[in-house]
Amino acid sequence: xxxxCVLPWLEAAMWTAMDRExxxxxxxxxPSSLTDGEWAELERLIPPAKPGGRPRxxxxxxxxxxxxxxxxxxxxxxxxxxxxxxxxRSTVYNIFRGxxxxxxxxxxxxxxxxxxxxxxxxxxxxxxxxxxxxxARAAERGGLGxxxxxxxxxxxxxxxxxTC
Numbered sequence: 001x002x003x004x005c006v007l008p009w010l011e012a013a014m015w016t017a018m019d020r021e022x023x024x025x026x027x028x029x030x031p032s033s034l035t036d037g038e039w040a041e042l043e044r045l046i047p048p049a050k051p052g053g054r055p056r057x058x059x060x061x062x063x064x065x066x067x068x069x070x071x072x073x074x075x076x077x078x079x080x081x082x083x084x085x086x087x088x089r090s091t092v093y094n095i096f097r098g099x100x101x102x103x104x105x106x107x108x109x110x111x112x113x114x115x116x117x118x119x120x121x122x123x124x125x126x127x128x129x130x131x132x133x134x135x136a137r138a139a140e141r142g143g144l145g146x147x148x149x150x151x152x153x154x155x156x157x158x159x160x161x162x163t164c
Contacts, residue, residue, distance in 0.1 A: 034068065039064070045104075058087050058091055059087065063092050069081070069086070070092075077089050080092060
């Protein structure tokens with residue numbers, strides 16, 4: 001009986017030939033590498049180099065491919081392949097941290113979510129939100145008091161106190 005209830009869901013969840021063609025990676029790069037269409041969408045969201053410094057010499061597509069490789073494989077930064085396709089790991093890491101600091105990732109995610117919502121025929125901005133009361137209560141318990149106490153500097157070194 002349970003199998004009969006699952007079959008309609010299973011048929012809807014199976015990949016079709018169109019799905020397989022859409023997600024197929026045809027290049028010789030890694031499976032996590034961006035396609036030309038994906039890069040065209042992402043490239044317009046990456047900010048230009050900051051004025052006043054040296055011109056950007058890093059291939060941003062190669063850096064993005066390296067970041068997606070790290071995300072997809074879950075490998076440590078030091079295991080980033082040194083095959084000449086991607087910039088050095090320190091460059092990729094600096095780009096990642098700079099995007100984090102300048103809130104570029106948040107802007108990219110917000111833009112992509114809006115585009116996906118519009119593609120699905122929905123409004124770009126959600127009209128409602130859900131807040132779980134369990135989460136809200138847990139946040140209240142942590143409180144500001146604990147955080148403030150944990151980040152206050154020590155008044156004197158322990159060795160200077162003279163008590164054992």
